[in-house]
Amino acid sequence: MDLKELQEFVDKWIKTIGETDWTRWNYFSRLVEEVGEVGEVLSIKEGHKKHKKPEDFDLEVELGDILFVTSALANKLGYDLNKCFEKVKKKLDSEFGELS
Numbered sequence: 001m002d003l004k005e006l007q008e009f010v011d012k013w014i015k016t017i018g019e020t021d022w023t024r025w026n027y028f029s030r031l032v033e034e035v036g037e038v039g040e041v042l043s044i045k046e047g048h049k050k051h052k053k054p055e056d057f058d059l060e061v062e063l064g065d066i067l068f069v070t071s072a073l074a075n076k077l078g079y080d081l082n083k084c085f086e087k088v089k090k091k092l093d094s095e096f097g098e099l100s
C-alpha cells in the first residue's frame with residue numbers, strides 16, 4: 001500500500017466506521033497519544049518498564065497506529081502525504097546533500 005492508498009483507506013474507514021466529527025485538534029491529540037504508546041511498548045520491550053506479558057505488545061502495530069492517525073490528520077488538513085514527504089526530502093537534500 002502506498003501513501004495515496006493509505007490516505008484513501010483511512011478516509012473511507014473514518015467515513016464508514018470512525019468519528020467523522022473529529023477536529024484537527026482531536027487528530028493531533030490522538031497522534032500524540034499514539035506516539036506515547038510507541039514509547040511505552042519500546043520501554044517494555046527493552047526492559048525499562050516491567051510487564052507480565054511483554055509479548056502482548058506489538059511495536060509494528062503501534063507504528064502503524066501513527067501512520068493511520070497521521071493519514072487521518074493529513075486528510076483533515078487536505079494534505080497529500082506524498083507531497084509532505086517530498087518537502088521533507090527536499091529539506092534533507094538541501095541540508096545534507098542528495099543521496100547518490
Ligand SMILES: [Mg+2]
Pocket residue numbers: 034037038061062065
Ligand atoms: Mg497505538
